[in-house]
Amino acid sequence: MIEILKTGMYDSIQDFGRMGYQEFGVPMSGVMDRYSATLANSILGNPSHTAVLESTIVGPHLKFNHETAICISGADMNAKLNDLELRTNAVYRVKQGDVLKLGKCNYGCRGYLAVLGGFQTEEQIGSLSMYKGITANYRLVKGDVLPILKTNNYAGNSFSSIKIDKNHFEDYELEVFNGPEFDKLDDNQQQKLFNTAFSISKDSNRMAYQFNEPLENSLQPIITSLVLPGTIQLTPSGQLMVLMRDCQTTGGYPRVLQLTENAINRLSQRVFGSKITFKCKK
Known part of the structure; x- marks a missing residue:
């Protein structure tokens, strides 16, 4: 589980959205920047469409209640895990009780937090993407608890990172x-x-x-x-x-x-x- 200690400007859970329901008036929704969300998931070994946490301009503070692995891509949101400054596009192991703080963007507008196995929130009409009138909430609020898979045997490399094309942001x-x-x-x-x-x-x-x-x-x-x-x-x-x-x-x-x-x-x-x-x- 991940607990929301403090919200950012606009935080939500998003995957690739709801495909095939437009004839019924259902919006697609999904991550705004598929490139960055796909990158975060791919670095962790998740399928590209796996649900991530999308943050806009300023990110949230999160407490992890069990071990997992994470990757942050997209905007550079001055991420810190406890007192450790995190790089974007790199894998980090997270322990029970760790606090992740996502701050204001250095560049870009939207950051993506991927967790190993993806967020396990409730699916509605074929997607986990939050949208007003379809999911119970359309954005995350303080006190929300997000289910994730528990793992303590992630074997990925946490010391390397991927260099991205800055033109994507500039x-x-x-x-x-x-x-x-x-x-x-x-x-x-x-x-x-x-x-x-x-x-x-x-x-x-x-x-x-x-x-x-x-x-x-x-x-x-x-x-x-x-x-x-x-x-x-x-x-x-x-x-x-x-x-x-x-x-x-x-x-x-x-x-x-x-x-x-x-x-x-x-x-x-x-x-x-x-x-x-x-x-x-x-």
Whole structure:
């Protein structure tokens, strides 16, 4: 078991989400940055889709009630195990009574804590991903107790770590495909989409990222149609909205662009106020 001693800004248990239920209006949910979550699980030897603890901006304080092994990937959250500073992308053995403190991000926006065997919280509609209205809680709170597998015979190497590509956290270009309604934009609008540096709004969250810079819009709403994580909608007011993992399954705003999977992962690691540009994937 792991006890939540103190929560961060937004902590939740996430796996790869709920696949195959969108026709019933059930959002996919799941980890915002699949690349980082997969890395943490792979280093431990877990399957890539194993449930992890996702933290945003500032992480929680956790007490371990039995032995296990852990790995932290994604944002560097100044992790400390008791008084030991931890590296990202490395395995550490944890003993009963140890306290893990995840602090404020040095870089990136979301950190991922993987435990050996994964978190064993309750499954709902084929996933452990927390989502309001589907799971009992949509975020972790102080006093929560998270079940994990007990192990004291982990044989992995706890002295090596993996070097990652920092571009995942720093590159401002996001690759996109043209969306279904892209060709309805005039030449000037299309050029502005690819020539503007957009800054991420503080109103961004797991459902959608918004930008501060508007794009002049004269398009008519569309018949309510399929949307996916990574779909970029253009609202009547000219605001661009990038739908993220917790997004709805249909929408009536023009779908002008679609992020690649890699671009969704990278955008999820950008802090509010940072700039991005769109690059069309050939």
